[in-house]
Amino acid sequence: MIEHKTHTLADQVFERLETDILSGVYARGEILIEMELCQKLGVSRTPVREALRRLQQEHLVEEYGKGLKVLGVTTEDLQDIMEMRLRLEGFAAARAAERITEEQLQELKETLDLQEFYLGKHDSDHIKGMDSKFHELVYKFSDSVVIYDTLTPLHNKVQRYRQKSVENNSRANLSVKEHRAIYEALAAHDPKAAEAAILEHTKNAKNHIMKG
Amino acid sequence: MIEHKTHTLADQVFERLETDILSGVYARGEILIEMELCQKLGVSRTPVREALRRLQQEHLVEEYGKGLKVLGVTTEDLQDIMEMRLRLEGFAAARAAERITEEQLQELKETLDLQEFYLGKHDSDHIKGMDSKFHELVYKFSDSVVIYDTLTPLHNKVQRYRQKSVENNSRANLSVKEHRAIYEALAAHDPKAAEAAILEHTKNAKNHIMKG
DNA sequence: CTTTGTATGATTGTATACAATTATACTGCA
DNA sequence: TGCAGTATAATTGTATACAATCATACAAAG
Numbered sequence A, B: 001m002i003e004h005k006t007h008t009l010a011d012q013v014f015e016r017l018e019t020d021i022l023s024g025v026y027a028r029g030e031i032l033i034e035m036e037l038c039q040k041l042g043v044s045r046t047p048v049r050e051a052l053r054r055l056q057q058e059h060l061v062e063e064y065g066k067g068l069k070v071l072g073v074t075t076e077d078l079q080d081i082m083e084m085r086l087r088l089e090g091f092a093a094a095r096a097a098e099r100i101t102e103e104q105l106q107e108l109k110e111t112l113d114l115q116e117f118y119l120g121k122h123d124s125d126h127i128k129g130m131d132s133k134f135h136e137l138v139y140k141f142s143d144s145v146v147i148y149d150t151l152t153p154l155h156n157k158v159q160r161y162r163q164k165s166v167e168n169n170s171r172a173n174l175s176v177k178e179h180r181a182i183y184e185a186l187a188a189h190d191p192k193a194a195e196a197a198i199l200e201h202t203k204n205a206k207n208h209i210m211k212g
Numbered sequence C: 001c002t003t004t005g006t007a008t009g010a011t012t013g014t015a016t017a018c019a020a021t022t023a024t025a026c027t028g029c030a
Numbered sequence D: 001t002g003c004a005g006t007a008t009a010a011t012t013g014t015a016t017a018c019a020a021t022c023a024t025a026c027a028a029a030g
Helices: A008-020 A034-041 A043-058 A075-099 A101-121 A124-141 A145-160 A169-187 A191-211 B009-023 B032-041 B045-057 B074-099 B102-121 B124-143 B145-162 B168-188 B192-212
Strands: A063-064 A067-072 B060-062 B067-070
Touching: A008 A034, A008 A043, A008 A145, A034 A043, A043 A067, A043 B045, A063 B032, A075 A124, A075 A145, A075 A169, A075 B074, A075 B145, A101 A124, A101 A169, A101 B074, A124 A145, A124 A169, A124 B102, A145 A191, A145 B074, A169 A191, B009 B032, B009 B045, B009 B067, B009 B145, B045 B060, B045 B067, B067 B124, B074 B124, B074 B145, B074 B168, B074 B192, B102 B124, B102 B168, B124 B168, B145 B192, B168 B192
Parallel strands: none
Antiparallel strands: A063 A067, B060 B067
């Protein structure tokens, strides 16, 4: 989102751990030991600890006895998340429709095109990646830190959950079409249409996820 | 929200700094120097740094050159926040209506009674405090970490903003009445009524804040 | 065999030392 | 006087040392 040119070690550790937790490298319930992380990542405890504090702040890990336990996403969490996204995604999309620039539209379109490309290749990992990126970009292009900070963690946790479930190809196909509809509305700078399109998309995503 | 019996120094520093930023002790744009904070709080850099990383994670401070700058809440942020709260508070209240226990209702009632008490005394600091606590409790009693984590930072930032504006007594009066309506709906375990009541309250709060 | 107490080890919390970077101020030169 | 360059100081980033706490295992007593 923001230009992180000069990653400090602490930043790198944070991003690595966040990715690993979201992608399931660390299982739900697993206990993290600082020194193990230090050895694995080749840094001292200080940057590891700072990264852990940030993860704790966004409830990806929580205190457990003395150490830290990796938090998973329960089905109940997911229900709450999708309900909240149903209520918020439309707002984000409407804002993006008002504010998105031509350059940003171009970036969004490239993401969309790539997603279609990977769909043709049946490369579900990359499809998922582009799917994620598309939504992140919409949050970003809403040009509101509040929207970005609120929706990104919610979306991340859904990704974390979907890691577990098998990918469904027919849904991937529809999902790309829905993304295209969202893109068209944003390109037309039509807030109402964008809100409607993303609401439809989120509804379908919710139904799909809750079934799986 | 969770029982924090054995506050570590880092936790204490975090809470202190968070409170101080939200209450305006540190002005928007102010640069925080680690050593100054250490001396002021009488601890070493380690707990201070960990606290700062957590504040950074919830965007109460941000990197600025080498150091950290205190972030304020702009009017535009506030518009976004209130718009999102309009969409989310109802969900939180509905959940709370389904799940709240008798004991929790008692706690909520005590908060409400105190707010009325302070209203009689025209003690606007304590009125605000109880107002805040009431909403925090609703988030907490929704018994959903997702709801709590999403709405608490939004609410906190509103408090931060209101710090600047003068308190309006007539609004405080109405606000208590609206809180009572919310409480009644929760006590009746009526999700629809709770959602309607808190939506009304949030709408009014939004109008009041945006005017001020 | 169970339970309790103690000792030992593992792990985290905190402080501090050191390195690297950046801002600042001063000096010399044009 | 103005500017550039360099030296110096301030500040953060990282590593490590030390203290405190907690869990575990083992031994002894009932």
